Amino acid sequence: MQTVQASVGAYRYDIILENGLTGRLGDRLSERFRPSRALLVTDENVWRLYGPRVMRSLEAAMIPAESLVLRAGGYPATLDALRELAGRMNDLRLGREDALIVMGGGSLCDTGGYAAWNYRDVVRLVQVPTTLIGMADWAAGGKTALEYKPGSRMIGSFFPPTLTLVDPQTTATMPEREFMSGMGEVIKCGCAADAALFHLLETLSGRAAIEARMEEIAWRCLAIKGPLEGPARQKVMLGHSMAHAIETAQRDRGLLHGEAVGLGMLAVTRHGERLGLATRGPAERLPDCLRRYHLPLAAAVEPQTMQARLHALGSSLDIAVPERVGWTRVHHVDNAFVMDAWFGGL
Numbered sequence: 001m002q003t004v005q006a007s008v009g010a011y012r013y014d015i016i017l018e019n020g021l022t023g024r025l026g027d028r029l030s031e032r033f034r035p036s037r038a039l040l041v042t043d044e045n046v047w048r049l050y051g052p053r054v055m056r057s058l059e060a061a062m063i064p065a066e067s068l069v070l071r072a073g074g075y076p077a078t079l080d081a082l083r084e085l086a087g088r089m090n091d092l093r094l095g096r097e098d099a100l101i102v103m104g105g106g107s108l109c110d111t112g113g114y115a116a117w118n119y120r121d122v123v124r125l126v127q128v129p130t131t132l133i134g135m136a137d138w139a140a141g142g143k144t145a146l147e148y149k150p151g152s153r154m155i156g157s158f159f160p161p162t163l164t165l166v167d168p169q170t171t172a173t174m175p176e177r178e179f180m181s182g183m184g185e186v187i188k189c190g191c192a193a194d195a196a197l198f199h200l201l202e203t204l205s206g207r208a209a210i211e212a213r214m215e216e217i218a219w220r221c222l223a224i225k226g227p228l229e230g231p232a233r234q235k236v237m238l239g240h241s242m243a244h245a246i247e248t249a250q251r252d253r254g255l256l257h258g259e260a261v262g263l264g265m266l267a268v269t270r271h272g273e274r275l276g277l278a279t280r281g282p283a284e285r286l287p288d289c290l291r292r293y294h295l296p297l298a299a300a301v302e303p304q305t306m307q308a309r310l311h312a313l314g315s316s317l318d319i320a321v322p323e324r325v326g327w328t329r330v331h332h333v334d335n336a337f338v339m340d341a342w343f344g345g346l
């Protein structure tokens, strides 16, 4: 078991990582606080895999619990899902002694956080991310959002959970491509802030070997981002400004987030080296590492669409560039940097 302290503003909360935690969730919860009741919110797919196990663990810990199982797919990100969840919270009259446990992928946890943030009474939010990208990235930070249409990121806020519980073994049931996309985010953590993690990733081979080290991998990623606040977080958002521009501008619209992060990180690293901002290490080692996890090294992107996306962000931006593996510096650059990084040669 590993614990990471994360912060949202002045508020601190713990992220607990433990293999097999979904079967002991009730115990882990009662060790921290004893809710009078719990509402477990998840989607059909996650429920099928882990729902009954979590409910049994709550029962064993003598925490009366109800469940709400949302339709799988894009539904948890919709206003209808928010209405369904808020309705249930209201019907149950959840209060400050109760726990709202949201278990699943990013959009479900975002909507659950959004509901907790807007709920009139105080309710203790417990996040249980089940995807690798959740464990490596957004589980630290307290982001809540309502993605009312694909790609929208502006409706939401930051609301700290009371506790975040991570069972690294839940990544074992992820489809191959989503899993490897999550590894894109993990490689970013290593390249930006943890040279030892990056080195480990350069030596692992095959999914079983990765799974065997997953608790350590997820812990190292969360330990990087958890304590960081505001602008300091920019240092570890390597490749993300590029990734958002690529995600908007890709012609085939088929890239997953971690794949776009891998491409963005590669472009920024190579361009940084061309400009003399970095030593030769990262740009040489990144392509092999990305290839090892079957991540793309190229994608078709419309220059006009990327330019328009950058234009919408303003004339300049802060961008993290690796000086060496495990260490970045944030540079304030104009938009041409991103265009040159991408079109100057990947």
Ligand SMILES: [Zn+2]
Pocket (backbone or CB within 6 Å): 137, 185, 240, 257, 261
């Ligand atoms: Zn990301």
